[in-house]
Amino acid sequence: MYEHILIPTDGSDTANVAVEHxxxxxxxxxxxxxxLYVVDIDAVSFGLGTEQVDRITQGNFGEMTELQEKAERATGTVVSTAAEHDVDVHEEVRVGTPHKVIADYAEDNEVDVIVMGSHGRSGVRRALLGSxxxxxxxxxxxxxxxxxxRRE
Structure with missing residues (x-):
């Protein structure tokens, strides 16, 4: 039924609950x-010059090693959890708008199901923060x- 499962992760506690599932x-x-870890280009580009944004978009984080380290920690958690269950993992870091990158990656890689965490926000908080x-x-x-x- 499932041959390819996508777990987008940002390394948060919410994402890590989804990793287990x-x-x-x-x-x-x-x-x-x-x-899949997505560097949110809109979030990181604030205050950066055009040249820096272009480098990040091409996957060259340069002096912004904290972005690369965060991505490696997030996907590394998936790898270590999967290793305990003898599950094969393909790690990927992409740059862009998270929901678009996730949907495109799933389409391009014949993913059968996407497993994602949710904070369970509603109302004004969700409208302001987005989901x-x-x-x-x-x-x-x-x-x-x-x-x-909230439902581990």
């Missing part, structure tokens, strides 16, 4: 897990398994 699902079905998970749900026809961090 994605690894369990991958182990059950013998699926390959895709760990990557909600935007992914609206951007793809691929099933999205949403894990509420």
């Amino acid at each position: 994605a690894v369990d699902l991958a182990a059950k079905y013998g699926a390959q897990l895709h760990a 990557v998970t909600e935007r992914v749900l609206r951007s793809t026809h691929i099933p999205v398994f949403v894990v509420d961090e």
Whole structure:
């Protein structure tokens, strides 16, 4: 049923709750897990020059090693959790608008299901902060398994 499972991660506690579910699902079905970290170009570009933004967009983080380290920690958590269950993981770091990159990656890599965490925000907080998970749900026809961090 599932051959490729995508787990977008930002390394947060919410994402890590979803990682557990994605690894369990991958182990059950013998699926390959895709760990995707997206550098939100809109968030990091504030205050940067055009040249720096261009380098980051091309995956060259230069002096911004903290971005690369955060990405490696986030996908590394997926890899270490998956290793405990003998699940194969493909790690990927991309740059762009998170929900678009996630949806495009899923389409391009024949992903069968996307597993994502959700903070469970509602009302004004969600409207002000936005929701990557909600935007992914609206951007793809691929099933999205949403894990509420409050319901570990």
